[in-house]
Amino acid sequence: MATSNPALDELGGYPLARLQELANALRADGGVLADFAIGDPDEPTPPFIRDALVDAVGPVSRYPTAAGQPALRTAVAGWLRSRHGVEVDPDVHVLPSAGSKEAIFHLPLAVLDPHGARRGVVWGDPGYPVYGRGALFAGGVSDPVTLTAADGWRLDLGTLDADRLRAACLAWVNYPHNPTGASVDVDYYRDQVAHAREHGLLLASDECYQEIWFGERPPPSVLEACDGDFTDVLAFVSLSKRSGMTGYRSGAIVGDPELIRRLRLLRPNIGTASPDFVQVAATTAWRDQTHVDARRAVFAAKRDVVLGFLRDAGIEISGSEATFYVWFRAPGGDDAAYAEALLAERIVASPGRAFGPAGAGWLRLALVPTVQGCREAVDRWAAAIDAGRLPV
Ligand SMILES: Cc1ncc(COP(=O)(O)O)c(C=O)c1O
Incomplete structure (x- = not known):
């Protein structure tokens, strides 16, 4: 067998692999899924930037x-x-x-x-x-x-x-x-x-x-x-x-x-x-700068929905001052268990431990879904709490 760079072996497995597998299985059945896991929002690139790229493709x-x-x-x-x-x-x-x-x-x-x-x-x-x-x-x-x-x-x-x-x-x-x-x-x-x-x-x-x-x-x-x-x-x-x-x-x-x-x-x-x-x-x-300000306003609207819900639910928020991430303490204490329980409600969040051991006990939501998607997700989340399916 050929040799290998030991740095590759040091990386270990992909921490979110199991969660992603479960999320993909849910996605496959075609039902609604609020994916707050990956930091790559759906908002389109402004048309004037796309046009600049296309115009610059020469022969x-x-x-x-x-x-x-x-x-x-x-x-x-x-x-x-x-x-x-x-x-x-x-x-x-x-x-x-x-x-x-x-x-x-x-x-x-x-x-x-x-x-x-x-x-x-x-x-x-x-x-x-x-x-x-x-x-x-x-x-x-x-x-x-x-x-x-x-x-x-x-x-x-x-x-x-x-x-x-x-x-x-x-x-x-x-x-x-x-x-x-x-x-x-x-x-x-x-x-x-x-x-x-x-x-x-x-x-x-x-x-x-x-x-x-x-x-x-x-x-x-x-x-x-x-x-x-x-x-x-x-x-x-x-x-x-x-x-x-x-x-x-x-x-x-x-x-x-x-x-x-x-x-x-x-x-x-x-x-x-x-x-x-x-x-x-x-x-x-x-x-x-205009398009940047407009994008920021979109994220602000999503953030208001999500932060408002977490506060009302009595879930502890930390950081969350900037970026399109919201960071909250796992109700019940176990971020991986809470992420799996959320998945059963068709909501994907990243357990904090995926970002290093010091993230354990916390979860990250990336504000990827639309404002309406965020509203629907927090409604499902609130209903699951009320029904006792999620700890608070
Ligand atoms: C903290 C941080 N740095 C850097 C990057 C890489 O960004 P890009 O290569 O798209 O500029 C990311 C992407 O999510 C990130 O979260």
Whole structure:
């Protein structure tokens, strides 16, 4: 038998496999199913973005460059200026990516020495699994830090042992946070930038949910905490959630000019540059804010329905300030058991343990169904509680 990368064996099974199997069986019978599991909403990509893509498909197809189109880098810089009040040089601080997932996965290849002393990659549990997986495949060590409701699901590098930080080369933060929807302020980022620099770590901030927020103040970027000096800091932004473009695969890496230079050396080897027609559509999307505000209003309406129901039912909500996720404590205490009981009511939710051991006891709802779909689902949910089929 051929050899295998041991990192593959370390991944273990897919945590949601059993739930997905049950959900698929329900879907097959054609009846109504409210699927709040996968973070890929049904709202269409705005027509002007689709048109931009179609118009850009030319007769000759060429390889795209890893550095990306200057117009795209300029559009990202323009968005950072208007949305975050941050000035960056499109040629020095910005590098397009094919969505943020691949950029997150590949980052350790540029910064992690698999034979060095600092092989750790710090990230928050519960969290997006790709931070740890990118570390493993680059020959590093995944080092998840337990997050708690009491700390607002914040990863605070200041609370970690100096030894642990000295063993790491990179720390990931992700706010607004998947899976909890927790958000942070700019002072949080100032503290984390200071801790990272003190310990010679790269601070990488996954900001793909930046535009899905509710309430008074939009979530800040780590770049706002840098006062123009982006040393040891990178932000990862994406059009997937902002513009309903998950299938286009377009985002950007922004920050430390030296790291951007190194990523420009690395990334042509990988071959993940977005096609040129996608880059044209992406440029159009970054230049427009109106469609983003409209999308946010849709998620706000769904969120009102779901949060209103959970509050009325006396179910504890945590985080859930931003992103299109709602995070709640499992009535009865067992997230996996509650997810299965919900499934019997034809409602699919993700048990928190799917996002790491620290997620056990919690569940995540992705606001995927329509507003009407959300209303129907919470009505069924309430009826099941009243009938005693679900614990409270
Ligand atoms: C926290 C987080 N980061 C990154 C991504 C990847 O997003 P994309 O590659 O579509 O930009 C996701 C996708 O769900 C996510 O939840």
